[in-house]
Amino acid sequence: MRTEDVTKAKSGAAAAAQGGAETLAEVAYRRLRDDIVQNVFSPGQPLRLELLKQRYGLSFSPLREALNRLQTERLVVTAALRGFSVAPVSVEEMWDATETRILIECEALRRSIQHGDDDWEATVVSTFHALDLQVRRMEQRAGDGGDDDISALESRHKDFHRALIASCRSRRLIALADQLYTETQRYRLPALSGKNPATSRNIPREHREIMDASLARRADEAAGLLAAHYRKTSELIEASMSRSGAAVA
Amino acid sequence: MRTEDVTKAKSGAAAAAQGGAETLAEVAYRRLRDDIVQNVFSPGQPLRLELLKQRYGLSFSPLREALNRLQTERLVVTAALRGFSVAPVSVEEMWDATETRILIECEALRRSIQHGDDDWEATVVSTFHALDLQVRRMEQRAGDGGDDDISALESRHKDFHRALIASCRSRRLIALADQLYTETQRYRLPALSGKNPATSRNIPREHREIMDASLARRADEAAGLLAAHYRKTSELIEASMSRSGAAVA
DNA sequence: AGGCCTATTGATTTCGAAAATCCGGCATGT
DNA sequence: ACATGCCGGATTTTCGAAATCAATAGGCCT
CATH class of the missing domain: 1.10.10.10 (Winged helix-like DNA-binding domain superfamily/Winged helix DNA-binding domain)
Structure with missing residues (x-):
């Protein structure tokens, strides 16, 4: 059996x-x-x-x-x-998840910037590098499509964002960020595999700017960049959703 | 059976x-x-x-x-x-829950103040009145002790704080606030029944000030008062915990 | 005598079936 | 013809027992 x-x-x-x-x-x-x-x-x-x-x-x-x-x-x-x-999907739910995530992660990032030590900086740099490497690897090869590549990219992406807030000293904020990451991933994946919106956007650069501001301890700037990063993603997802007319219960 | x-x-x-x-x-x-x-x-x-x-x-x-x-x-x-x-209890966990709650509820309160309509104002006033009434009723009678009284007070208190953020238009923020309320209640109840710290504190007045600032749409002031309200409570709980030497695993 | 292995014990975890419940369609009566 | 009540099929929920696993105490070997 x-x-x-x-x-x-x-x-x-x-x-x-x-x-x-x-x-x-x-x-x-x-x-x-x-x-x-x-x-x-x-x-x-x-x-x-x-x-x-x-x-x-x-x-x-x-x-x-x-x-x-x-x-x-x-x-x-x-x-x-x-x-x-x-659970059904909708544009409203996606924005609620996004804005909640921004609230949680920006606060966590500020605290992480405040408390982060050398180990924190090292992990941020290292996870950023791993993410950047994966992006280049995928760009060099075929446009996209490899499911393994996408899941590897997601994994690196998650590691980087988790590393940023790792030193916030709050179990709850980290757990909430993880949970909201999974929720938004549900919206991110279809929009990602549907079409690669490399146009008008330089994601590695956005990540690098967030990292630079964080390591330089410019909390306000880092939080602002992080929020803009998430909002931009959600706007693209919203466009993709209304284009394909999703959210059919 | x-x-x-x-x-x-x-x-x-x-x-x-x-x-x-x-x-x-x-x-x-x-x-x-x-x-x-x-x-x-x-x-x-x-x-x-x-x-x-x-x-x-x-x-x-x-x-x-x-x-x-x-x-x-x-x-x-x-x-x-x-x-x-x-789950074990500790001063650190209590403060993490408190500060997370402040982050969530202050944001929710700001949005509620921004979006709240007449119904929202009416519910805030009405739940405040019910809470105030219960407080007076308990003051008039014996000091404390009645378990029913305490649970009724908790219920009114919860209703009031929930009413404040009810118009925030985010399911997630409301759900998180509810959850964090329950978590902190675990710390609040023992410190409450142990000794009534009516000294140096006028809780009904704090509530009234939060309500007044909210209804007058002074978002910054309302959020500040709410945060101060929660921090003051947590400080009293921390004092009570270290006094009784709690957190025995 | 001390340390390691083994058998027993107690608990959790998992399973498959039984009981309760709900939805859809059909007959009946107005 | 329409509304109402009822029955059969399907699904969830619940139960108690069997299997599984960690912990402990005892015996055995070194």
Whole structure:
């Protein structure tokens, strides 16, 4: 049975990958989250437990646990006794997520600039370099399309932004930034793979300016650049959404 | 058996109170949350499933669901395969929650002041009045002690602060404010019932000043007063915590 | 005697089935 | 013809047991 395969895979691969333990609920959480963010499931689509059970080879309990967690992260919604479904998307929700993210990350960045030490600077520089390298690598090769490339780019991008705020000394701000990153990623990915809007925008330069201002401890300037960076992205996404007429429940 | 009682209570009272449905998981969530916030369970205490099953007359599944939800709200913590326990308390965590709350609520208040209409003003005035009334009622009677009085006060207090930010037009900010309210309530309640620090502080006056500044659309002043209000409370809590030497894991 | 390995214990996690619930369609009556 | 009430199918929610895993105490070897 498929169940046994998955169970073995868990005891094997996961336990080997991480030192300790990995519950099936966490596996379910990660796979579901990735599938939702990458639009494998359409927004608004009902997530029937029976279907998920077959798709992931897991049983009800870990799936319910994962769905509940995803609900608090606004990736799935649930009506009282009517099961779960993928959270719908809308321009309003995207802007709410964006502006909240700006509020959180700008404050976190200011504190990070205030408290950051040498290690912080080193990590910022290093993650920026890794991101820049990935961008160049993708530019040199074909325009885009490689799913692996895009996911690698997303990973570097996330690392860089996380490094910027890492020294803010607030667990909550970091956790909120992570969560809002995932939420906005859901809007960012489709607009990114749909068409590469390299026109009229130099993203590596924006990142470099944010980094420079941060390392020079110019907090106001860094926060302003970061906010502008996010707003510009959201404006492009909004244009892309209204163009393709998305948000069909 | 106790199980039957609870089941009946759910089908009866809850279904009557709310129009529609109420899952057992939600019952478990609310009861667990209240018990944790009111320090029925000590911080750090392990929450063994078997114990909770007996205490609430519920089975594993709804309890797990509730515990998972509470984990994302930082009221319980869980180590990989070692079950759940009540989240520990510390002065640092309290200040992190407080400052995050100030960041969220001040921004929400500014937007609420900007967008608020007549209905908003009416709700603010009305909830303030209800809060004020409850305070006077408690002052007239015995000093404190009535658990019902304290919970009624908390309810009015929550309603007032929620009314202030209700017109901010951001689901996320409101949800975050609610969550941070619950987190800080955990610290506020013990310090409140321990000793009434009516000295050197006029809480109704602080509330009135916040309301006046908000209704007069003086956003900067209102936000400043709100932040000062929360910081003063947290300072008193910190004093109370270090006095009683809390935070025993 | 000290350290390591092993068996037992206690707990969590997971599973599959049973119970309760909800939605859609159909018959019935006005 | 329209509204109302009822029944069957499908889905969620809940349950209790089985499997799994970490911790501990005891025995054995060095």
